[in-house]
Amino acid sequence: MRAGELAPTALSTPRRLPNVEVFAIHAIEADVAERHEPLEWMLLTSVPTNTREEALERLEWYERRWTIESWHRILKSGCRVEARQFGNLDRFVHATALFAVISWRVLYATLLARIDGDLPCDVLLQPLEWRALYCRVHNTTTLPARLPTLTQVVLWIAKFGGYLARKHDRPPGPTVMWRGFLALHEITEMYRIFRQNE
DSSP states (O other): EEEEEEEEOOOOOOOOOOOEEEEHHHHHHHHOOOOOOOEEEEEESSSOOOOOHHHHHHHHHHHHHHHHHHHHIIIIIOOTTTTTOOHHHHHHHHHHHHHHHHHHHHHHHHHHHOOOOBBBBGGGHHHHHHHHHHHHHHOSSSOOOOBBBBHHHHHHHHHTTTTOTTTTOOOOOHHHHHHHHHHHHHHHHHHHHHHOOO
């Protein structure tokens, strides 16, 4: 770990930006298989880092970057938050708060199913949602005796989003899950409407 300062770039700004103190963490992958080069990278952080424990904590933070990137991709590509025209800041703040929760739910579904797919589906879906989904997938009005698993409902949702579920396909990603959740919303609304007429 080494501390230093970064100077601002030569931008045409009316005021001079201050230098930023940064800490460099040099990381090299350990326990690499033979005939493979270890990964090596330099991480710069503005968070004070003076001990080995602090450096490891910063690396753990960085490791979570890809999850955050996936969440941003859902927010930008799925919710299309950048393409929307809100008219004013108040509308933007309210809409972005809603889209942030929607994006989190899609990402949560994607990751949780990979971690523990045997959980009951009600850890993710409301009763009306999983019932509507089950009835649509199985073309029935009879509900199962047991709750479907998380793996089952995530697969059904992903298929509505275009996931092919071939033998060697990777698990469903955020994009097909986003599209699947859009379909699930419509399925749930129709299920609710028809149940009201019974």
